[in-house]
Amino acid sequence: MSTRPEAGPDLGQAPDPGPVRTPGPGPAPVSLAQRKRQLVATELTEAALQLLALRGFDAVTVDEIATTAGVSKRTFFRYFASKEDVVVQFLAGMGADMRTDLAARPAGERPSEALLHAVSVPLTICGDHADRALPVVRLILRTPALLARFLEHQARWREDLTQELAARLGRDARADLYPRLAAGMALAAFDAVLHRWSEGEEAGGSADPGALIGEAFAVLAPALDSVTP
Amino acid sequence: MSTRPEAGPDLGQAPDPGPVRTPGPGPAPVSLAQRKRQLVATELTEAALQLLALRGFDAVTVDEIATTAGVSKRTFFRYFASKEDVVVQFLAGMGADMRTDLAARPAGERPSEALLHAVSVPLTICGDHADRALPVVRLILRTPALLARFLEHQARWREDLTQELAARLGRDARADLYPRLAAGMALAAFDAVLHRWSEGEEAGGSADPGALIGEAFAVLAPALDSVTP
DNA sequence: CCATGCTTGACACTCAGTGACACAAGCGGC
């Protein structure tokens, strides 16, 4: 792969069913075609997560994943933009609505409050499905190639949060350091929590990420709100 | 490529001359072989930066870069672990001594002060060589593949800063959120400054990064020092 | 002069990722 100027997989291009969600039933798609797509997608992620967790990222080829899922290599790339994406989209999908969530917060709310809520969304989801999410998070954090991709996604989140914050506060995202700085701080907290969660008690993940993020924001809050007292 | 468990290029494996520095003469290596190595390395980075800045990351092949520099593709990969690394190492090399710098700060210093100095090092270097550094930074920030690699490097910095901070404060980097959180905040400031610097006045880069980072840390300081008053 | 070690180029190979084309459903109109 490489830069992917504006490419990406041809995932349901009509009423975009959103990032492929893996196992959870959730709001099932309606059309037959959509359900078929969904089926193949989950089959692929399932196969990928199992194989990769078992043998490591490098020891598994895309061909293997595809064949295990019962499709061709070519079809794999019609669902995911890269080998890394099968794993990362699992996490990244959860963060996609951060911006929406931030935009939905009441206008007068302090930045620290609003950001805390936005960032909490994916973390509480993780916490609620720890059995599925924890192995994935661990795999990502300890595989350089996956980490790089994940951070790339995160950079997009940061961009989104920056824009949204700038809009909320009536500031210029270019000329003013604060919006990007605040977004970065929120994501730093996110990362710290993710690390702590994945490392704590190498057995079954320790404290609830929802609680940890609150702890982190207690430290951040004074700085986050210092610009709008 | 992919995960690179512990691989990397066979860069001077004897008394490792450190990351290949590009043009600056600096403390020239002594041995003849070392100087030859250095020469090839700078030739490669020079060729790469020129071609990539001109035609974009995807439109240039490693073969081209190598041939332009007068060596073979195989030799390219003996100097750089990946196509991205030619560009990124330029920046990443500067950040490598962050940890050393942090460790060298007086023990009693407030975390915000110590971190500010550590993070300032690469930024002031950038500011001092803006004519060379700015195009590279812009290229990295707007090329997803390069950004991903750069963030991967930064993750290593964060790890280093985390360890060092934990040591300084006598805390446990695993159980305690604060060290990683503080390191993340410092790097968030770093990123914000880098963005601001690269975007400000699309002409020639605006305010001095050294000044910008001070501005950012003015916001961060209360949070950074809140744990050790 | 010869042995040793380091660097390089040439070659072959794996694997990620893409483009092109042909083929098989599912579906609406007539």
Next chain:
DNA sequence: GCCGCTTGTGTCACTGAGTGTCAAGCATGG
């Protein structure tokens, strides 16, 4: 019922990154 149309898929061929191997080339030290 048949005809198009769209959509998803497999096959094939191809580019380009990255690696292993081997056989020179060229410095050094004895």
